[in-house]
Amino acid sequence: xxxxxxxxxxxxxxxxxxxxxxxxxxxxxxxxxxxxxxxxxxxxxxxxxxxxxxxxxxxxxxxxxxxxxxxxxxxxxxxxxxxxxxxxxxxxxxxxxxxxxxxxxxxxxxxxxxxxxxxxxxxxxxxxxxxxxxxxxxxxxxxxxxxxxxxxxxxxxxxxxxxxxxxxxxxxxxxxxxxxxxxxxxxxxxxxxxxxxxxxxxxxxxxxxxxxxxxxxxxxxxxxxxxxxxxxxxxxxxxxxxxxxxxxxxxxxxxxxxxxxxxxxxxxxxxxxxxxxxxxxxxxxxxxxxxxxxxxxxxxxxxxxxxxxxxxxxxxxxxxxxxxxxxxxxxxxxxxxxxxxxxxxxxxxxxxxxxxxxxxxxxxxxxxxxxxxxxxxxxxxxxxxxxxxxxxxxxxxxxxxxxxxxxxxxxxxxxxxxxxxxxxxxxxxxxxxxxxx
Numbered sequence: 006x007x008x009x010x011x012x013x014x015x016x017x018x019x020x021x022x023x024x025x026x027x028x029x030x031x032x033x034x035x036x037x038x039x040x041x042x043x044x045x046x047x048x049x050x051x052x053x054x055x056x057x058x059x060x061x062x063x064x065x066x067x068x069x070x071x072x073x074x075x076x077x078x079x080x081x082x083x084x085x086x087x088x089x090x091x092x093x094x095x096x097x098x099x100x101x102x103x104x105x106x107x108x109x110x111x112x113x114x115x116x117x118x119x120x121x122x123x124x125x126x127x128x129x130x131x132x133x134x135x136x137x138x139x140x141x142x143x144x145x146x147x148x149x150x151x152x153x154x155x156x157x158x159x160x161x162x163x164x165x166x167x168x169x170x171x172x173x174x175x176x177x178x179x180x181x182x183x184x185x186x187x188x189x190x191x192x193x194x195x196x197x198x199x200x201x202x203x204x205x206x207x208x209x210x211x212x213x214x215x216x217x218x219x220x221x222x223x224x225x226x227x228x229x230x231x232x233x234x235x236x237x238x239x240x241x242x243x244x245x246x247x248x249x250x251x252x253x254x255x256x257x258x259x260x261x262x263x264x265x266x267x268x269x270x271x272x273x274x275x276x277x278x279x280x281x282x283x284x285x286x287x288x289x290x291x292x293x294x295x296x297x298x299x300x301x302x303x304x305x306x307x308x309x310x311x312x313x314x315x316x317x318x319x320x321x322x323x324x325x326x327x328x329x330x331x332x333x334x335x336x337x338x339x340x341x342x343x344x345x346x347x348x349x350x351x352x353x354x355x356x357x358x359x360x361x362x363x364x365x366x367x368x369x370x371x372x373x374x375x376x377x378x379x380x381x382x383x384x385x386x387x388x389x390x391x392x393x394x395x396x397x398x399x400x401x402x403x404x405x406x407x408x409x410x411x412x413x414x415x416x417x418x419x420x421x422x423x424x425x426x427x428x429x430x431x432x433x434x435x436x437x438x439x440x441x442x
Contacts (some may be wrong), residue, residue: 007139011433014135017430018432019114019425022127024105026116032091034157035279036064041395047090047151047358050130053138056149067070067153067161071173074133076145083146084360084442085180085396087387088126089155089162091117099419113422120415122183123127124423125402126151128432132439143439148177152387158347163390172434177361182386183419185400186434190373190408192279195376198368199283200361201400202379203252204389206326206351207289210333212236213312213342221307230302233313236337237297239315241334245292250322252353252381253291259378279373282411290381293329295319320383323353349389349391353381354397360442364401367438369432372405403434 018435020340023122028046032038047070048058070090095104102108104117106370118124129149136143146182150160150173153193159165166173185201214236249270259277261268264279277284295317302313321329334343348409353359358380365377404427406412 009135009139009141011364014131014436015429016434017134018127018428019082021130022119022123022423022428023109025127026107026114027105028120029105029117030091030092031117032127032154032156034140035096035305036156036161038154038161039066039279040068040153041066042154043090044070047126047130050134051149052136052269056133056355061166063153063161063165067223069153069162069166070151072149074136074143074147074149076143076147077154078145081145082178083148083176084439085148085150085177085391086129086439087150087152087153087180087182087391088129088184089399090125090126091154091156091386093156093417094120101420102244104421105267109425112175112426113421113424115420117421119421119423120412121417121421122216122367122402124404124428125183125371125430127159127232128402128428131286132436133346133435141440143402144442147439148174155387159387159390161385167390167393171394174396178396180388180391181401182388182397182398183400183402184382184384184386185380186368186403186431187412188372188406189280189412191260191281191389192264194408195370195375197259198243198372198375198377199380200356200364200401201272201355201382201386203353203381204351205320205381205383207323207349207385208321208326208329208345209346209347210317210319211346212315212317213344214308214340215312215342218311219309221309223309228309229311230309231315232340233300236341237300237315237317239336240295240333240379242306243295243332245294245332246354247274247291248293248322248325248366250324250381251354252356252379255356257377259376263376268277269417282413285413286383287380289383290322291296293319293321293325293332293335294383295329313335321351322381323351328352349385350392352385352389352392352398353438354399360399363438363442364399366441367434368403370437371434401429401438403438404428405430
């Protein structure tokens with residue numbers, strides 16, 4: 006084995022990320038997306054160094070990339086390293102740069118997908134290319150998967166492959182992917198690395214009220230709009246109780262320890278002030294949530310409609326789905342019908358074991374002052390689909406961030422960008438982690 010050139014690794018990671026941003030792999034939802042060009046690009050970069058790929062087409066222009074890298078010890082269960090190739094749309098008029106230009110300025114790489122998640126895709130590709138050049142073999146088998154359709158439910162991506170091609174994942178028991186391993190600087194200047202070890206579940210619910218149609222000038226005590234509006238108001242204004250989860254206990258205990266505050270398991274909310282803009286996401290992980298997001302009723306100003314509907318985005322903590330559904334049912338009332346439109350599980354895994362130790366060690370090598378902590382994510386990733394096969398997943402796409410950067414606002418946001426130094430840090434940490442996992 007030859008030594009891996011870290012400077013070349015960094016430079017290639019940046020150039021690959023730039024090139025990937027310049028391929029607009031936009032997912033518009035409802036089955037409309039296009040990963041064909043970017044999947045071909047990924048396959049080309051892997052094929053260049055002798056890594057064979059399989060392109061799996063799951064719909065019109067919906068393409069996934071799968072590649073296997075043999076490990077030194079093939080008797081060990083392997084590791085899935087995965088990313089997604091699609092990005093959400095971007096309105097160029099809102100941006101200060103071309104969202105698909107891959108522009109580098111002010112120490113950042115700008116563009117749609119820079120943080121979600123072409124940065125991690127580029128880290129993965131650059132790392133395995135460096136391995137092939139150095140004739141390096143990882144300690145165990147690694148499965149690379151670049152999924153389609155993560156931004157719209159994964160039906161053409163991870164969920165399709167898990168259901169229709171489960172043999173791809175045979176022999177693999179752990180996984181890493183997005184939205185974890187990034188740094189957040191808290192009160193006192195402590196730099197924490199948030200490693201995702203839990204995810205909230207989803208219940209998208211349709212509420213339907215039925216009433217009596219009639220003329221808009223009449224008195225109508227059976228107005229469906231009135232019934233629905235009252236139910237939506239009760240749900241939207243409800244104050245959910247705060248709940249301690251296993252992951253949350255570790256996270257908030259560490260925040261309290263570092264800031265000298267007391268941790269109250271029944272009320273960690275006072276600790277939110279110590280984590281800056283990260284409170285936007287983390288504030289939603291100490292309780293169930295239910296946000297009304299859509300309303301639909303009527304077709305003319307002077308006609309009282311016979312029915313009205315609303316959609317509520319419900320998110321539940323691991324182990325608390327029943328509480329969410331029971332509470333929404335109670336708040337809605339007996340006259341409101343409730344239908345589950347979309348349901349997805351919650352996840353929670355232990356923050357311990359050799360894989361977590363390898364994450365901690367890799368971060369410590371390049372940032373000895375960094376403090377890894379597990380956190381619970383308010384959204385979800387493709388690890389949910391892999392969990393159906395018994396694969397344990399973590400969010401670990403490492404990046405070191407400036408203390409004043411509102412990282413969470415960049416996900417799906419205007420002027421999405423990733424710091425160049427953070428990307429260089431991340432690819433070195435990822436390489437170190439994978440070599441010792």
